[in-house]
Each structure stands twice: as C-alpha cells, then as structure tokens.
Amino acid sequence: xxxxxxxxxxxxxxxxxxxxxxxxxxxxxxxxxxxxxxxxxxxxxxxxxxxxxxxxxxxxxxxxxxxxxxxxxxxxxxxxxxxxxxxxxxxxxxxxxxxxxxxxxxxxxxxxxxxxxxxxxxxxxxxxxxxxxxxxxxxxxxxxxxxxxxxxxxxxxxxxxxxxxxxxxxxxxxxxxxxxxxxxxxxxxxxxxxxxxxxxxxxxxxxxxxxxxxxxxxxxxxxxxxxxxxxxxxxxxxxxxxxxxxxxxxxxxxxxxxxxxxxxxxxxxxxxxxxxxxxxxxxxxxxxxxxxxxxxxxxxxxxxxxxxxxxxxxxxxxxxxxxxxxxxxxxxxxxxxxxxxxxxxxxxxxxxxxxxxxxxxxxxxxxxxxxxxxxxxxxxxxxxxxxxxxxxxxxxxxxxxxxxxxxxxxxxxxxxxxxxxxxxxxxxxxxxxxxxxxxxxxxxxxxxxxxxxxxxxxxxxxxxxxxxxxxxxxxxxxxxxxxxxxxxxxxxxxxxxxxxxxx
Amino acid sequence: xxxxxxxxxxxxxxxxxxxxxxxxxxxxxxxxxxxxxxxxxxxxxxxxxxxxxxxxxxxxxxxxxxxxxxxxxxxxxxxxxxxxxxxxxxxxxxxxxxxxx
Numbered sequence: 001x002x003x004x005x006x007x008x009x010x011x012x013x014x015x016x017x018x019x020x021x022x023x024x025x026x027x028x029x030x031x032x033x034x035x036x037x038x039x040x041x042x043x044x045x046x047x048x049x050x051x052x053x054x055x056x057x058x059x060x061x062x063x064x065x066x067x068x069x070x071x072x073x074x075x076x077x078x079x080x081x082x083x084x085x086x087x088x089x090x091x092x093x094x095x096x097x098x099x100x101x102x103x104x105x106x107x108x109x110x111x112x113x114x115x116x117x118x119x120x121x122x123x124x125x126x127x128x129x130x131x132x133x134x135x136x137x138x139x140x141x142x143x144x145x146x147x148x149x150x151x152x153x154x155x156x157x158x159x160x161x162x163x164x165x166x167x168x169x170x171x172x173x174x175x176x177x178x179x180x181x182x183x184x185x186x187x188x189x190x191x192x193x194x195x196x197x198x199x200x201x202x203x204x205x206x207x208x209x210x211x212x213x214x215x216x217x218x219x220x221x222x223x224x225x226x227x228x229x230x231x232x233x234x235x236x237x238x239x240x241x242x243x244x245x246x247x248x249x250x251x252x253x254x255x256x257x258x259x260x261x262x263x264x265x266x267x268x269x270x271x272x273x274x275x276x277x278x279x280x281x282x283x284x285x286x287x288x289x290x291x292x293x294x295x296x297x298x299x300x301x302x303x304x305x306x307x308x309x310x311x312x313x314x315x316x317x318x319x320x321x322x323x324x325x326x327x328x329x330x331x332x333x334x335x336x337x338x339x340x341x342x343x344x345x346x347x348x349x350x351x352x353x354x355x356x357x358x359x360x361x362x363x364x365x366x367x368x369x370x371x372x373x374x375x376x377x378x379x380x381x382x383x384x385x386x387x388x389x390x391x392x393x394x395x396x397x398x399x400x401x402x403x404x405x406x407x408x409x410x411x412x413x414x415x416x417x418x419x420x421x422x423x424x425x426x427x428x429x430x431x432x433x434x435x436x437x438x439x440x441x442x443x444x445x446x447x448x449x450x451x452x453x454x455x456x457x458x459x460x461x462x463x464x465x466x467x468x469x470x471x472x473x474x475x476x477x478x479x480x481x482x483x484x485x486x487x488x489x490x491x492x493x494x495x496x497x498x499x500x501x502x503x
Numbered sequence: 504x505x506x507x508x509x510x511x512x513x514x515x516x517x518x519x520x521x522x523x524x525x526x527x528x529x530x531x532x533x534x535x536x537x538x539x540x541x542x543x544x545x546x547x548x549x550x551x552x553x554x555x556x557x558x559x560x561x562x563x564x565x566x567x568x569x570x571x572x573x574x575x576x577x578x579x580x581x582x583x584x585x586x587x588x589x590x591x592x593x594x595x596x597x598x599x600x601x602x603x604x
Binding site: 126127130131134137138141142145148149151154155157158161162164165166168169170172173175176177179180183185 | 508512515519522523526532535536539542543545546549550552553556557559561562564565568569572575576579580583584586587590591
C-alpha cells in the first residue's frame, strides 16, 4: 500500500503519537502537584489505541511501501504491548521512585517505547528493523536512568548504553552483510535471494565458490543479527546489562522493560527466522541446509540462558535483581520454541508470552505497592509482608507459583505446551533440551519459594503495621492473579488467539 | 581507480574488529564510546561500498540512518556520563561497581 492509504491501517500508532505529543505539551503547563495527573490522558490515549487496534484488526497487507506489515502476528504482539503499557502507566502512580515532577516525562517515554515496540514487531524491512530497535533502545536508556539524583540509576543507564551501542553495532553489521549478499532490504526478498544456489549476479560478494564463500558470510550475518536481537531479549551471553538495569531503574520501568523489549525481540527473531533464515516446511520452518542450520546454536544459547539465569537468581537478595535473573531464565525457556521452529512451538511461545506478561507484570506491580510502604526492594525487609497485607501477599504467591510453572496456574499450561511441542518433534530428538528445562524449573522453585517463605513464614518486625494500598490497585492485582488461575482450565481462547496469529 | 568491493568488505571487517577489540580492551568509558563509533563507521563503509557496487541507493540511505542514530546514542551516552560524573566523579569502568551480584 502507498503512504496515504497506509495511514488508515495505522490508526493505533497515530493515536499513540498524538497522545505522546499531547502529554509532552501538557506537561509544560501543569505545575507542581498537578503534574502526576498526566497519567489520565496517557491511559486514555493507550485505551483509545487498544480500541482502534481492535477495530482495525490485522489486515496482512504491507504498509508504507513494504516497510511494515499489519499481520496477525504483529497484531498479537501489539495487543501485548498496549496491555502492558496500560498496566505500567496505571501502577506507576504508586511507584515510590518516580518523583511527581517527572511523571509527565515518564509517560512520554513509556509511549515512545511502546511505539518503537510496535514497529519492532511489525517491521518487514531491515532498515525499519534497525530503526525500531534503536527507537526502543534509546528511549529505554533514558527510562533506565530516570532517577537523576540516584547514582545507581545513572550507572544502570550508562551500562545499558554501552552494551546497547555495541549490540546494535553488531546487528547493523550483520544487516550490512545481508544487504551486500542479496542487494535487498526487504526481509522476504532477502530470504528468497539467499535461497538461490549461488548468489551470483545479485550479490556483491560474487558467485558461489564452495562453502567458505557461500555459507560463511551468510552464517556470520545470521550470528551477528542474532547477537543484536539476543541483547534485546537478554539472552546469555548478552544478558550482562539486564540485572544491573533492572535493579537500578525505577520499578515501574523495570516492569515494562522485562516484558516489552523482550517480547518485541522474540517477535523480531520469529520474523527473521520465518522470512530469512528458514524456509517453510510441512510442520513449520526448517533451515536451508546443514551449513546454515541455526538450531544447535539456538539450543546452546537456550541452555546457557536458562541455567545462568536460574543459578544466579538463587543468591540474590534484591527482589528486582532476582526477578531480572528470573526473566533471563524465562527468555531461555522461550528460546526453546525457536530451536525447532515448528508451528506448534511458535504457538506455544505466543501462549507463553500472553501468560508471561500477566505473571511478570503482576509480580512487579505487587512489589511496587509493597515497596511504597516498606521503602526498599531488599528481600529481608519483606519479612511477614504477607501478613501485613494478605491480599497483596497472596496475589504475589499466585504470580510466583505461575512463574515457577506449577499448576493450577497459566504458567504451568505455558510450559506444558512449549515442552510438549519439543517432545513431539521428530520423535523426541530434542527431549534432552526439555530435560534441561525441567531441571531448571526445579532450581527456580528454590528461589521463587524463598520469597514466599520470607513474606509468609517469617514474622514481621516489631511495630510493623498493616500495608495499605488503593482498593482499585489491589482489585487489579487480584484480577490478574485470578486470570492466571482461570487460564489453567480455560486456556483454549488464548491458545486459539495464538494459533490465529500464525495463520 | 575503482576499489574492488571485496577489498572494501575486508577493510570494513578489519575496522569492525579493531573497534570491537578496543571496546573489550579499554577501561575508559569515553574511549569505549569511541570504539563503538569505529564499529559503526566500519558498518557505514561496507554499506556505502555495497550500495555503490549494487547500484542501489538504499544502502547509502541506511548509512545515513546509522550516522543519525550513532549521534543520538552518543548524545544520550555522554549526557548520562555527565550526570554520573556530577554525582560520583571518575570515568572508569572500575567505578561502575555499585550494582553487583
């Protein structure tokens, strides 16, 4: 579609752009105590974007001359981003580490990240991929360093910029090689041209001259692009920034960063695999040949990521840092779906994401509400917190049980579908990977339940009164916890939604 | 004289390697930023080289985007470095040790 026709299918993005500009201007006119009110137009704008997205629906047509596509896969991720952005905007009001005078800017940057995430999930041209990744990265650097007076926040942001700069440099180098090989920037065209037996004529690097010339540049381009995406997903060995940033950033920002960029990174990886690196087969997608097969590499990354994440999480005493390592571990589980890249495993990944967003945001939101009274994210300070606020305490337990992957929660169903898709593939060739993941889930039980132990089995300190939170905020968390329990039995609607996204 | 595209690709790969090595070896934040810039310029060189060889302007367009993004990134990075320096002087990686574990 041309540029003007595309605008009609671009309504949710336009709503977000409009809200962004409005909130930015509004913030100039609000003074002192009125400033936190900026959440109202932000939440309204995001709700409008949700309504518009539902009304427009996925169309499956390339927009803006093939730069982005509004297919069902992108639509699935867009809804996930909008829902999590709405949750973050609502719960950031209770955040203790975002000063009232900066709330307007916080909302502006949240909207900007959301827009970048939209484009990451829908880009179908490598120029757009690069720009979308950079929009998300640069705005998240600012969000990570949001508390200007706090040295830790500044340090987190600086580490994020340094690692992020290298990661994006590595990714664009891979993109440049792909461009040089195929002479195209369109993902699907790159895939087609890579498929031709020798890249003669079209490619800059000349005709096919055996493995070294044929496969080595392609493979190195894949690995470089993969490294850039892995940074966004916080996959080992590109996860080093993650715990520091999650600990140093304000909790509301951490909550958003732990779902948004991670989900967008996986959306990008799935799109890259489906269009460029793999070709469609009966069951899903397979590699073009032995030489450019990425599945062993992805399996290795998956094992590394989940093991490093879980083993490092055990010794953490800061809740945000602990959840950071837990989110690294979850990236490891999710990567298993990309190893075999069948339709069933991609569906399971999407299902996993829908559940992951609820349980991870839920855990962070509970911590926001508890930390406002406790004044810290250090685990020992939370002794008996479950008795000081039974509603928040029990909601947190549900989120943690779901993160572990135990029934009766959606987390169990998510792991069940993902693991079973691997076991059923090729007569169980990847069963060993599932075994590793199961052992890792047992390790994760240890640290998730150390939180439960502290908040419910330890006595509160002397003179520690009940923790109060707004009833709406509590009701929202209760609803999210209830949703996770309901997902154990009524998982079909979400699964059908995930299946529809891959049609 | 027309430089063959293979030589350009090799030069860009070498430059990229120098940048990456500098990033890993340096312990001064400013020099680490400079190393990242070398990497990005290596990419630009290959993009422009491929673009010229293919007779396709999109590569040069992408190179312009890379330049703009690199400037934005340097702006944010140096800004954060200034803020951090004001709160806690020193520009070494060794000073970034408050977050650990």
